[in-house]
Amino acid sequence: MSFHIALASYLFIRSFKTATMEALQRRMIEEDMVQYKLFLIQPGSSSSQQTEERLTHLVEEILAKVAPLLIQYIWQHQPINLKYHPEKGRAFSALQKGSSMLYVFTWLTLGTHTNGWRVWISFTGGIPAHIGGSTQFGDNVEDEWFIVYLLLQITEAFPELAARVEDNDGEFLLIEAADYLPKWLNPDTSENRVFLYKGELHILPCPSKSTSVGFSKDVVPSVAQALELLYTHPEVCRASSKISLALKKRLEGYPGKIKSGLHCAHCFIPAGIATVLAQRPDLIAPAVSAFYLRDPVDLQACRTFKTFPPDTRVLTLVTFTRCLYAQLQQQQFTPDRRSGFTLPPRSHSQYKAHELGLKLAHGFEILCSRCRLPSSEPNAPVSCNPQWKGFMESLSRNGYFHGELEGSARYRELTRSAENFFKQSVASKSSALSPGEEVLQLLHSCEPFNLEEMKKNESQLPQEDSDSWLDITAQDLEQLLQERSGGRADVGSQNLSSTKQKQHAGDTEERGKEKEDNLEEEEAGYSLVAISQGMKNFLKAMSSHEGAELPWSSATQPFNIDPDSMANALGRLLGGKDEELDSDDLDDSDNDDDEEEVEEKEDGFCGQAEMKGTETLDSLKRYMDQMDEELMKTNVGQSFKRTNYNKAGASGDSSHPSARDDLPRDNKLEEKEEEIEPLDVDVNLVTNLLESLSSQAGLAGPASNLLQSLGIHLPPNSDPA
Numbered sequence: 001m002s003f004h005i006a007l008a009s010y011l012f013i014r015s016f017k018t019a020t021m022e023a024l025q026r027r028m029i030e031e032d033m034v035q036y037k038l039f040l041i042q043p044g045s046s047s048s049q050q051t052e053e054r055l056t057h058l059v060e061e062i063l064a065k066v067a068p069l070l071i072q073y074i075w076q077h078q079p080i081n082l083k084y085h086p087e088k089g090r091a092f093s094a095l096q097k098g099s100s101m102l103y104v105f106t107w108l109t110l111g112t113h114t115n116g117w118r119v120w121i122s123f124t125g126g127i128p129a130h131i132g133g134s135t136q137f138g139d140n141v142e143d144e145w146f147i148v149y150l151l152l153q154i155t156e157a158f159p160e161l162a163a164r165v166e167d168n169d170g171e172f173l174l175i176e177a178a179d180y181l182p183k184w185l186n187p188d189t190s191e192n193r194v195f196l197y198k199g200e201l202h203i204l205p206c207p208s209k210s211t212s213v214g215f216s217k218d219v220v221p222s223v224a225q226a227l228e229l230l231y232t233h234p235e236v237c238r239a240s241s242k243i244s245l246a247l248k249k250r251l252e253g254y255p256g257k258i259k260s261g262l263h264c265a266h267c268f269i270p271a272g273i274a275t276v277l278a279q280r281p282d283l284i285a286p287a288v289s290a291f292y293l294r295d296p297v298d299l300q301a302c303r304t305f306k307t308f309p310p311d312t313r314v315l316t317l318v319t320f321t322r323c324l325y326a327q328l329q330q331q332q333f334t335p336d337r338r339s340g341f342t343l344p345p346r347s348h349s350q351y352k353a354h355e356l357g358l359k360l361a362h363g364f365e366i367l368c369s370r371c372r373l374p375s376s377e378p379n380a381p382v383s384c385n386p387q388w389k390g391f392m393e394s395l396s397r398n399g400y401f402h403g404e405l406e407g408s409a410r411y412r413e414l415t416r417s418a419e420n421f422f423k424q425s426v427a428s429k430s431s432a433l434s435p436g437e438e439v440l441q442l443l444h445s446c447e448p449f450n451l452e453e454m455k456k457n458e459s460q461l462p463q464e465d466s467d468s469w470l471d472i473t474a475q476d477l478e479q480l481l482q483e484r485s486g487g488r489a490d491v492g493s494q495n496l497s498s499t500k501q502k503q504h505a506g507d508t509e510e511r512g513k514e515k516e517d518n519l520e521e522e523e524a525g526y527s528l529v530a531i532s533q534g535m536k537n538f539l540k541a542m543s544s545h546e547g548a549e550l551p552w553s554s555a556t557q558p559f560n561i562d563p564d565s566m567a568n569a570l571g572r573l574l575g576g577k578d579e580e581l582d583s584d585d586l587d588d589s590d591n592d593d594d595e596e597e598v599e600e601k602e603d604g605f606c607g608q609a610e611m612k613g614t615e616t617l618d619s620l621k622r623y624m625d626q627m628d629e630e631l632m633k634t635n636v637g638q639s640f641k642r643t644n645y646n647k648a649g650a651s652g653d654s655s656h657p658s659a660r661d662d663l664p665r666d667n668k669l670e671e672k673e674e675e676i677e678p679l680d681v682d683v684n685l686v687t688n689l690l691e692s693l694s695s696q697a698g699l700a701g702p703a704s705n706l707l708q709s710l711g712i713h714l715p716p717n718s719d720p721a
Contacts, residue, residue: 029168030136034144036151036165037132038082039223041197041231048087051129055084058161059131062154064394069150071417073258074282074321076140077289080147081133088127127223131161138289140323142261148173148196149254156199162230163196173201177246182206189217192226201239201247204229209564211236263325266464267318268350268357270308271449273364274316276442280420281319284360286435288324291363292331301369302362303338307440310340310361312451315353315458318360326470328359335362364439371436391422474698531689532682534710640684
């Protein structure tokens with residue numbers, strides 16, 4: 001028996017360490033990186049070999065399905081990467097099933113602490129075999145949301161798959177719909193509960209009065225348990241309509257957003273770069289990143305330009321993403337005089353094309369300077385790969401070639417794009433080439449360019465896109481912020497409209513002046529009363545260690561009531577059934593004695609409470625008197641606005657300061673108490689808020705953020721500086 005216990009202990013500790021390391025690795029997601037997993041939802045158990053074969057085949061089918069979208073997409077840093085991943089973390093779970101002694105040992109080790117059981121449940125579940133990967137999206141967050149869109153399309157096309165996606169912020173899908181989440185759902189209770197299934201968002205519920213389906217919020221379900229519940233109760237697990245609409249709104253515009261997110265611009269670039277981009281438009285991203293993140297060492301390679309000499313520059317149309325174009329356009333850069341690159345005057349009609357080409361040439365030169373020359377041995381053609389034939393058949397089934405005849409120019413162009421995608425996504429190896437090596441390899445494998453012919457094509461270039469989207473006005477920004485803030489009520493506007501209705505009710509004679517006074521009323525009517533009342537409601541609102549809750553508004557949230565909760569609350573308020581007494585069952589004399597004893601105890605408690613309360617009030621009053629005495633020596637009181645109450649008397653008394661100096665100290669205190677005038681709290685509040693807003697000079701700050709969160713939108717300050 002002792003041998004079995006020792007063996008079980010050893011295996012437990014070893015498995016516990018392995019599971020701990022895997023859990024930590026899962027939590028430590030790099031910044032600007034998104035991880036995604038696609039799991040098989042299967043009611044019955046199948047062998048690991050069958051699961052591997054099925055998932056491996058699904059990888060090819062999925063890539064062929066989304067290839068038309070991926071081929072035309074330019075990634076900021078890394079493309080989507082779907083590969084088969086075997087099962088992990090199940091050995092310990094299998095051992096636990098066969099050893100009751102190990103279960104006891106685990107209970108003694110982890111104890112009954114909630115976190116301990118959360119760890120136990122999470123570790124024993126493991127991660128089933130799945131299709132997954134990770135993508136670093138860098139500065140372009142649209143890459144992350146494009147992956148979410150792809151996962152929704154994949155789970156809709158392959159209903160046997162359910163997807164999970166998260167980044168270094170955790171469940172960022174829930175962050176997008178944070179205003180509509182149930183109270184129990186937070187970062188601590190959302191682990192292994194959020195899935196994309198059949199093209200929709202699903203959240204595993206917590207058991208409630210309406211349904212017993214789900215997992216308690218204190219339990220972390222394993223992935224296998226979550227998938228089983230998702231398969232058996234998909235309707236219960238489906239996210240609410242508000243949460244789903246928030247996600248759909250964020251993904252609105254796809255797949256058309258792929259093309260609308262591109263920007264085509266004219267650039268004067270060396271002919272070698274134009275040749276490379278004609279074959280691989282996606283290599284624009286690493287080149288821009290190399291220039292954007294350059295350092296002095298990188299610029300040393302740009303003094304001579306051995307790879308892309310400046311005397312071969314031609315005008316061509318280059319396709320960027322909007323993020324890449326903005327990064328390149330907004331950087332100020334002066335080239336080294338030894339590089340051979342010169343810029344025309346800013347008044348030149350093609351100055352922007354020269355400037356963009358100059359920066360792009362530096363980016364490609366930096367890329368190539370970081371790597372060695374490629375091998376002279378030719379690579380094996382992609383047709384030699386056994387997966388290529390099946391991949392092309394899947395593309396044909398999904399309508400990738402749009403009925404083009406085999407051998408036509410358009411068919412060859414689509415085939416070349418498919419080959420590039422196949423090399424990067426399907427047939428990629430661990431020893432993949434760096435972007436610089438790919439550029440050099442393309443230069444060596446492509447036919448020599450004809451510089452004269454490329455210059456002749458300059459006159460036939462399509463028109464470049466307008467970059468007016470880079471400029472955004474204050475009104476456009478305000479509109480974007482209002483769209484992002486959702487349907488929060490504009491308290492100030494609501495009070496303004498109600499005030500106008502009251503003021504103009506029955507007023508038919510002044511309709512001619514209404515248009516002239518409308519702007520004036522609008523600016524003055526961003527109701528100062530609404531500002532002060534909103535702040536009062538905010539200060540009265542409930543708060544906890546998790547932060548302050550914004551005041552509830554009937555305009556932002558419909559009123560509803562839970563009859564059961566209200567009945568229970570009334571029962572606790574009025575006294576439960578256990579507290580009801582029947583006089584026939586009790587003796588009157590016993591009741592009288594008990595009542596007398598209770599009254600005596602209550603009198604004792606009340607006396608002690610009154611004494612403590614009096615002591616507390618006296619102590620607080622002493623503190624307040626000391627504070628008043630210290631503040632009277634300063635000018636702090638002059639900064640507050642006071643009411644007109646007894647203002648004349650106060651001004652009359654202030655003309656005889658010397659008379660007060662001769663009074664005793666007790667009389668001085670009495671005089672100070674008489675001098676204290678009531679403050680106008682609302683006027684002081686609004687005045688301080690407006691001064692704070694004015695000091696922000698139209699930028700974001702504490703006052704504007706607080707008012708925005710309360711639904712109060714003030715107009716910009718139109719007073720002259």
